[in-house]
Structures are given as structure tokens and as C-alpha cells.
Amino acid sequence: MFALDPQLANDTIVIGDLELSRVLLMNDKNYPWIILVPRIEQAVEVFQLSESQQRELTAESALIAQVMYRHFSADKMNVAALGNVVAQLHVHHIVRFKSDLCWPKPVWGVCAPVQYTRGESAAMVDTLRVLLTPMGLLL
Amino acid sequence: MFALDPQLANDTIVIGDLELSRVLLMNDKNYPWIILVPRIEQAVEVFQLSESQQRELTAESALIAQVMYRHFSADKMNVAALGNVVAQLHVHHIVRFKSDLCWPKPVWGVCAPVQYTRGESAAMVDTLRVLLTPMGLLL
Numbered sequence: 001m002f003a004l005d006p007q008l009a010n011d012t013i014v015i016g017d018l019e020l021s022r023v024l025l026m027n028d029k030n031y032p033w034i035i036l037v038p039r040i041e042q043a044v045e046v047f048q049l050s051e052s053q054q055r056e057l058t059a060e061s062a063l064i065a066q067v068m069y070r071h072f073s074a075d076k077m078n079v080a081a082l083g084n085v086v087a088q089l090h091v092h093h094i095v096r097f098k099s100d101l102c103w104p105k106p107v108w109g110v111c112a113p114v115q116y117t118r119g120e121s122a123a124m125v126d127t128l129r130v131l132l133t134p135m136g137l138l139l
Numbered sequence: 140m141f142a143l144d145p146q147l148a149n150d151t152i153v154i155g156d157l158e159l160s161r162v163l164l165m166n167d168k169n170y171p172w173i174i175l176v177p178r179i180e181q182a183v184e185v186f187q188l189s190e191s192q193q194r195e196l197t198a199e200s201a202l203i204a205q206v207m208y209r210h211f212s213a214d215k216m217n218v219a220a221l222g223n224v225v226a227q228l229h230v231h232h233i234v235r236f237k238s239d240l241c242w243p244k245p246v247w248g249v250c251a252p253v254q255y256t257r258g259e260s261a262a263m264v265d266t267l268r269v270l271l272t273p274m275g276l277l278l
Contacts, residue, residue, distance in 0.1 A: 045208065045216055047201040058197040062186040069184065076226075077184055080219035084235060084243035087215075096223060104223035105248040 002039040005088040013121050015128050016137040020056040021091075023064070023137065025125055028113035030102070032072050032095040034064050034128070043089040046081055057091070064093045067131050078106065141178040144227040152260050154267050155276040159195040160230075162203070162276065164264055167252035169241070171211050171234040173203050173267070182228040185220055196230070203232045206270050217245065 004022060012024035012035060020040075026033035038057055043049055049057060065077045078094040094107060102111040116124065129137065143161060151163035151174060159179075165172035177196055182188055188196060204216045217233040233246060241250040255263065268276060 045204060046197075046218065047205040047208070051198075054197050054201060055194060058185075058193050059190075062193055065184060066186040069186070076221075076223055078219070078221045078223070079185065080217070080221065080245075082215075082217045082219065082245055084215055084217070084245070106219075106221055106223070106245055109244040109249060 002041050004037060005086050005090075007086050008035065008037065008088065008090060013125055015125055016132065016139045018060045018063075018132075018136055018138075020053060021060050023128075023132065024090075025121065025128065026092075026094075026113075027115050027121065028107075029116045029120060029124075030111060030114050031097070031100055031107065032068055032124070033107075034068065034093045036060055036064060036091045036093065038089055040089070044083060044087050045089065048089075061091055061093065063135055064132075067135065068093060068095050071127075071131055075103075080106075082108065141180050143176060144225050144229075146225050147174065147176065147227065147229060152264055154264055155271065155278045157199045157202075157271075157275055157277075159192060160199050162267075162271065163229075164260065164267065165231075165233075165252075166254050166260065167246075168255045168259060168263075169250060169253055170236070170239055170246065171207055171263070172246075173207065173232045174229050175199055175203060175232065176227065176229045179228070183222060183226050184228065187228075200230055200232065202274055203271075206274065207232060207234050210266075210270055214242075219245075221247065 015023040021036040021038050024035040069077050072095045074095040075098045076096045080092045154162040160175040160177050163174040208216050211234045213234040214237045215235045219231045
């Protein structure tokens, strides 16, 4: 049984599910930031997934990165599976702008997150659902 | 024509080539750290690769991560495509230990790199070539 890590649940808002992964909005309005969590029990490293799961994660990651890059006119996407704090396998997709708070540094541990208001996060989730539903997102 | 970015060339030592990617050792002895650079001209984002190139990069990334994880008895692998400073597409694979200098923070911009001596880097490159040659590494 897959269960989302409690800290990931606390730090994010659920957008929906792709075929393999739960799609989460990171609650940090400094950057549009989506986390993909493959719904595979006890997965920690990408190489622990089956080959077909790895291919699906790659496809979902590329989809998310491309959709965000285009919609937000990103200068760069940062895509990363770190997991030093939360072990459950999760892949960050962060839209970076040359004008953002942390540029050109990576965001983790450098710039303090700024939470969305409820209205702001609801609007962002709606926007991302509109973008991702034609790509196979299920609510 | 593919050419390695000059800053990547300056910061790393060449280990060899896999089918898609050049395999580089980051010159930072704080952690075993391999960078994969797909030999595709002007690639910046993973989603700009063809689907078959994305699948190959996923396979090479999983191979590198798994081999390093096992050989060095990692606590965690950090795998990331950032590219805020060097645009050329490159994917970090960093062996992390709970005892390392930066744990649990990500390494970039947090802990100053410590260069290998020539003998140390030659020994590490030899070790990685022995591990990766049976996996298809060409020198």
C-alpha cells in the first residue's frame, strides 16, 4: 500500500495523479514547483523501480518539466531526486527565473520558503490542473 | 558537433563514454560524484532530447546511481539536472553519507569543494573504470 510521506503531505498540496506518480504543488510561492511521487511502496532510489516504471517516471518528468517551462516561460528547469531528509522517492521540478530570489543557486537550504495564501494555492492548483488534465492527470 | 562545456571540463576528469553520455568525475573529494553529459549538441533540458535519448539517459543514470550506491555503500544518491550556471545538459550523481560534510543539505553552494590530488583522482578514475567497463563504458 502506497502512502504519501507525512512531511511531503505537510509541505505540499495535491494536484492529482498521473499513471505512475502523485503530482504535488510545493507550498512555496517563490517558484512554481511540482513534486512527482511514484505511487510505489518503499521506493527510495530511481534505480529501485522496474524498468517500465523508470520509463514512465522519465516520461512524466519530461511532461511536467516541458509544460511548466512553456507555461511559466522559465529560464531553466531544476529537476532533482535528492531525498536526504524525506526518503520516499520524490522528484522536484522547479521553474527557475534569472530574477528569482535564489538564482543562480539551487533552492534547497538556501532561500526560505514563502507559503501561498489559500486563494493563491487554489489558483495555482487550478492552473496546473487545466494544463495537465489533457496530458492524463486524474483528480 | 558536441563539445564539452569549458567550465564542466575544468571542474571534472573524464572517465569515458557510455552510449549516449560522457562520464565525468567531479573534482571534489568530499563525495564520489559523477556527472553524465549527453553528447547531444545544444541540449539544455532533458525534455529536449528525443524519446529514445531520454530512455537511454534514464538507463545510464540508473546504472551509474546503482553502481555507485553499491560500491561506496551510500546512504543516499542525489541525482539532479540543475544547469543554472552551466547550461549544457548535465546530470549530477552524488554519493551521500550521513557522515559527509554537508549532510543532510544538498551539496551545491553549501560546502566548498575539496580537489583531489592527482594520485587520488587517478585512483578514483581507475576504480570507476573497472566498475563501469563491464557496463559498456568506452575509454
